[in-house]
Amino acid sequence: MNSSVIVFPGSNCDRDIAVALEKLQFQNKMIWHKDSSLPKSDLIVIPGGFSYGDYLRSGAIAGKSNILNEVVKAANEGCLVLGICNGFQILTETGLLKGVLLRNKNLKFLGKDVNVKTINTENKFCNKYKKNQILKLNIAHNEGNYFTSKEHLKELEDKNLIPFKYCDEEGNINEESNPNGSLNNIAGIFNEKKNILGLMPHPERMVDKVVSNDDGINLFTSLLD
Amino acid sequence: MKITNTVVEKHGLKLEEYSKIKELLGREPNLLELGVFSAMWNEHCSYKSSRIHLKNLPTSGKQVIQGPGENAGVIDIGDDDAIIFKIESHNHPSYIEPYQGAATGVGGILRDVFTMGARPIALLNSIHFGSPDHPKTKSLLNGVVSGIGGYGNCIGIPTVAGEIKFNSSYNENILVNAMAVGHAKKDKIFYSKAKGLNKSVVYVGSKTGRDGIHGASMASAEFDENSEDKKPTVQVGDPFTEKLLMEACLELMKDNSIISIQDMGAAGLTSSSVEMASKGDLGMELNLDKVPCREENMTPYEMMLSESQERMLLILEDEKEKDARKIFEKWDLDFVVIGKTTNTNNLTLKFEGKIAGEIPIDALTTKAPIYDRKWIKKKLPERKTQIKDLKKIKLEDALLKILSSANQSNKSWVTDQFDQMVMTDTVQKSGSDASIIRIHKKKKAIAVSVDSSANYCKAHPLTGGKQIVCENWRNLISVGAKPIAITNCLNFGNPENSKIMGEFAECLLGIKKACEFLDYPVVSGNVSLYNGTNKKNIYPTPVIGGVGLIQNIDNRINQYLKKDGNIILQIGKNFGQLSQSVFLDEIYSIIDGPPPEINLSNEKNNGLSVLKLINDKLVSSVHDVSSGGLLVALAEMTFKSSYGIKIDRPKNLSNLMEHYFSEDQGRYLIEVKPDNLSKINNTLNENNIFNEIVGIVQKDYFEVTGELKIKINELCKANNTWYNNY
Numbered sequence: 001m002n003s004s005v006i007v008f009p010g011s012n013c014d015r016d017i018a019v020a021l022e023k024l025q026f027q028n029k030m031i032w033h034k035d036s037s038l039p040k041s042d043l044i045v046i047p048g049g050f051s052y053g054d055y056l057r058s059g060a061i062a063g064k065s066n067i068l069n070e071v072v073k074a075a076n077e078g079c080l081v082l083g084i085c086n087g088f089q090i091l092t093e094t095g096l097l098k099g100v101l102l103r104n105k106n107l108k109f110l111g112k113d114v115n116v117k118t119i120n121t122e123n124k125f126c127n128k129y130k131k132n133q134i135l136k137l138n139i140a141h142n143e144g145n146y147f148t149s150k151e152h153l154k155e156l157e158d159k160n161l162i163p164f165k166y167c168d169e170e171g172n173i174n175e176e177s178n179p180n181g182s183l184n185n186i187a188g189i190f191n192e193k194k195n196i197l198g199l200m201p202h203p204e205r206m207v208d209k210v211v212s213n214d215d216g217i218n219l220f221t222s223l224l225d
Numbered sequence: 226m227k228i229t230n231t232v233v234e235k236h237g238l239k240l241e242e243y244s245k246i247k248e249l250l251g252r253e254p255n256l257l258e259l260g261v262f263s264a265m266w267n268e269h270c271s272y273k274s275s276r277i278h279l280k281n282l283p284t285s286g287k288q289v290i291q292g293p294g295e296n297a298g299v300i301d302i303g304d305d306d307a308i309i310f311k312i313e314s315h316n317h318p319s320y321i322e323p324y325q326g327a328a329t330g331v332g333g334i335l336r337d338v339f340t341m342g343a344r345p346i347a348l349l350n351s352i353h354f355g356s357p358d359h360p361k362t363k364s365l366l367n368g369v370v371s372g373i374g375g376y377g378n379c380i381g382i383p384t385v386a387g388e389i390k391f392n393s394s395y396n397e398n399i400l401v402n403a404m405a406v407g408h409a410k411k412d413k414i415f416y417s418k419a420k421g422l423n424k425s426v427v428y429v430g431s432k433t434g435r436d437g438i439h440g441a442s443m444a445s446a447e448f449d450e451n452s453e454d455k456k457p458t459v460q461v462g463d464p465f466t467e468k469l470l471m472e473a474c475l476e477l478m479k480d481n482s483i484i485s486i487q488d489m490g491a492a493g494l495t496s497s498s499v500e501m502a503s504k505g506d507l508g509m510e511l512n513l514d515k516v517p518c519r520e521e522n523m524t525p526y527e528m529m530l531s532e533s534q535e536r537m538l539l540i541l542e543d544e545k546e547k548d549a550r551k552i553f554e555k556w557d558l559d560f561v562v563i564g565k566t567t568n569t570n571n572l573t574l575k576f577e578g579k580i581a582g583e584i585p586i587d588a589l590t591t592k593a594p595i596y597d598r599k600w601i602k603k604k605l606p607e608r609k610t611q612i613k614d615l616k617k618i619k620l621e622d623a624l625l626k627i628l629s630s631a632n633q634s635n636k637s638w639v640t641d642q643f644d645q646m647v648m649t650d651t652v653q654k655s656g657s658d659a660s661i662i663r664i665h666k667k668k669k670a671i672a673v674s675v676d677s678s679a680n681y682c683k684a685h686p687l688t689g690g691k692q693i694v695c696e697n698w699r700n701l702i703s704v705g706a707k708p709i710a711i712t713n714c715l716n717f718g719n720p721e722n723s724k725i726m727g728e729f730a731e732c733l734l735g736i737k738k739a740c741e742f743l744d745y746p747v748v749s750g751n752v753s754l755y756n757g758t759n760k761k762n763i764y765p766t767p768v769i770g771g772v773g774l775i776q777n778i779d780n781r782i783n784q785y786l787k788k789d790g791n792i793i794l795q796i797g798k799n800f801g802q803l804s805q806s807v808f809l810d811e812i813y814s815i816i817d818g819p820p821p822e823i824n825l826s827n828e829k830n831n832g833l834s835v836l837k838l839i840n841d842k843l844v845s846s847v848h849d850v851s852s853g854g855l856l857v858a859l860a861e862m863t864f865k866s867s868y869g870i871k872i873d874r875p876k877n878l879s880n881l882m883e884h885y886f887s888e889d890q891g892r893y894l895i896e897v898k899p900d901n902l903s904k905i906n907n908t909l910n911e912n913n914i915f916n917e918i919v920g921i922v923q924k925d926y927f928e929v930t931g932e933l934k935i936k937i938n939e940l941c942k943a944n945n946t947w948y949n950n951y
Contacts, residue, residue, distance in 0.1 A: 009556065010465050012381020016649045019666075034555075048647075050379040053465025109374050111644040112637075140378065140644040205646050210663065210778060212646070
């Protein structure tokens with residue numbers, strides 16, 4: 001499977017995702033933000049980091065860059081797109097995903113392992129996970145507090161467009177197990193066609209037991225089928 | 226402007242130093258030249274009070290590639306891998322403007338490391354605040370922690386370890402020390418020594434603004450009640466630009482374009498140009514009209530003294546300029562030839578077609594003043610407090626009070642604000658004896674730790690100096706690493722006071738003795754003097770940052786208990802020494818007597834034997850016994866594990882508290898499977914290591930027979946409350 005990782009000035013998880021993709025047998029290319037064309041890809045990844053320093057709203061400038069036009073085009077044609085952390089923020093800035101990511105509720109950067117529950121596994125990204133599986137994933141963000149309109153939130157729930165929610169060790173989804181104040185404990189969402197996934201936790205950090213665990217592997221291997 | 230005595234003093238120079246300047250120049254300097262002298266001759270850049278003591282430190286060894294004197298130290302970790310690291314202080318700026326002060330401290334130390342060709346792989350910090358009750362402490366803590374995180378998180382280097390301490394001696398002068406560790410190929414290390422005549426001197430990175438002018442001079446003076454007015458001398462950090470600068474430099478370093486490279490840190494363009502020329506025994510001519518400026522009408526004086534961040538000076542091979550320019554343009558960074566190397570041995574500053582200033586390089590460097598300041602020895606203090614005279618306290622109450630105190634409590638409120646995992650090679654995060662970073666795509670790893678013991682150093686600087694080196698060494702051993710070398714950040718008060726200078730001299734002597742004995746050389750470091758306000762000095766606080774090697778990552782170990790039924794052995798002897806202990810301080814507010822004694826021979830023997838047991842895979846967990854003593858160390862082994870310990874109360878104890886809270890040195894706790902006990906005993910007996918069984922791992926409860934029984938989650942809760950309630 002061919003993957004492309006978009007690199008912006010200030011991206012800093014680009015190497016990590018490339019290492020994970022290559023380890024899991026993707027043929028990966030790094031695409032510099034000034035490039036005007038994308039190679040043929042089955043998967044496009046927008047990695048985490050602080051694109052353009054995030055001195056404006058997170059992801060705002062990257063969302064207006066040249067290469068993003070190509071990403072939007074490919075996404076609309078059905079290409080799989082994964083935005084992690086800053087990548088999720090960028091996807092909401094382009095409109096590929098609805099909603100916004102606000103400052104964390106405690107107004108501090110949060111870098112820690114959290115529990116995440118798989119809610120919907122009937123999609124290309126999550127089919128190797130079991131439903132209601134509890135994963136331990138790492139988060140590292142200032143703005144991960146997902147917010148959207150009441151109507152869109154209802155749509156997300158009704159159409160099963162929320163693959164991951166924050167939970168506690170027993171799987172309880174409640175305010176105590178919500179690290180950043182995200183609506184309905186949302187850790188990640190799909191677009192309606194479920195070919196675009198944005199999520200705040202970093203699955204690429206969970207593919208090696210020496211460093212952490214392998215809870216992130218299935219997200220990538222699901223795509224290989 | 227006429228140079229009057231007031232002008233001289235405002236530049237932080239003494240009048241006799243000004244006379245020496247005139248003598249060296251053979252004339253009066255102009256204001257620009259005076260500014261350059263003040264930048265180079267201040268304590269921060271010239272090490273004028275510390276140099277004669279620093280030169281006694283052991284700085285070489287089999288694995289040392291580069292010792293002190295370059296941007297950072299370099300060690301050999303086998304194959305073609307080198308580790309480049311250094312620690313530096315940003316104390317004064319962080320007190321005035323905590324967020325930016327701390328952030329630029331991180332930015333500065335990162336530049337020191339990637340300037341030499343290393344990709345940074347870890348950040349550490351040692352931060353000291355005043356008493357938690359002091360009205361400024363809370364906001365300083367918040368600002369510093371978010372500043373450290375803000376910079377490291379954005380640039381994408383994991384902040385993996387550190388220490389946070391509170392003590393009223395830092396009420397008006399906090400300490401913020403940042404350490405960076407990078408990885409390079411042994412044959413791709415870059416130095417600051419200029420070579421060759423008429424080579425282009427290139428300015429890259431951010432533009433120059435008026436921020437940070439006289440920063441290094443500020444860092445070389447005591448604070449007074451007007452220190453807040455110094456806010457404009459604090460630099461502002463831009464981690465995004467630094468990320469671009471780092472990537473551009475590392476990209477350029479892939480081939481052989483760079484002859485010499487130096488970051489513009491303290492004293493900016495002045496120190497970087499002088500440093501390069503001085504090491505290369507050359508002159509340098511700078512055309513200041515070419516310097517990229519952020520603000521209008523900047524004068525040569527401002528350009529030379531600005532400490533704007535994220536800037537570098539390069540000397541390139543002639544034919545490589547075009548390719549190098551392309552790389553910096555790709556990253557949207559300035560790339561301007563601002564001068565050339567010359568054979569005059571002068572720093573020549575041109576502006577608007579005229580020579581604005583000209584100073585012999587050696588007048589700024591080798592001929593700068595060096596002081597052998599008066600210092601006095603400190604006697605070993607006598608122990609005044611006798612434990613039997615103190616009001617009795619229950620063991621359980623004492624333990625819980627210590628675990629929930631500001632200095633001993635869990636620091637996750639702080640470390641959760643740092644990205645510890647980016648780069649995905651962090652094998653052991655902070656909160657353990659040392660953190661572990663894997664060398665990318667390899668089987669080996671390094672262990673890193675920063676440590677200080679200001680209380681011990683205050684009580685007896687010589688012993689304290691030895692102790693911190695030993696503790697740092699012990700921390701690396703405890704995760705299975707062979708300690709290789711250290712960097713040190715020497716935070717002290719006013720060196721013009723002979724007592725303070727004595728603290729400095731004796732701590733350094735202690736560091737020297739321990740480093741020599743443990744074969745643990747110093748490869749880089751930084752000195753920060755004049756830490757104090759209105760004649761009130763901080764505790765002497767040398768901070769040691771150590772790096773060790775784990776040859777095979779599978780041999781790493783941590784401090785968390787693994788299985789019920791396992792036996793806990795204490796390695797090293799407990800003498801019941803309580804003076805200067807956390808116990809006396811936290812429970813009775815008593816700080817007196819000598820610090821625990823250091824026996825270097827036992828320290829080395831115990832440490833190397835524990836390391837052997839780890840490498841022979843005979844132990845399940847290891848933890849060193851440090852501040853708080855035996856019972857606190859045992860409690861810490863239960864955190865992040867689902868096990869507790871049943872601890873035997875020895876029968877003939879003269880005093881329970883001395884036994885459980887003494888801080889005698891050179892001790893480790895090891896968890897061993899009962900099957901391995903005889904093999905372990907053999908190794909320990911062969912090496913004459915004192916050891917005793919202190920307890921057995923059990924489920925759920927932390928227990929001292931007949932004295933206390935606490936659920937482990939209660940213990941953990943006590944340890945986790947302080948920051949959340951602050």
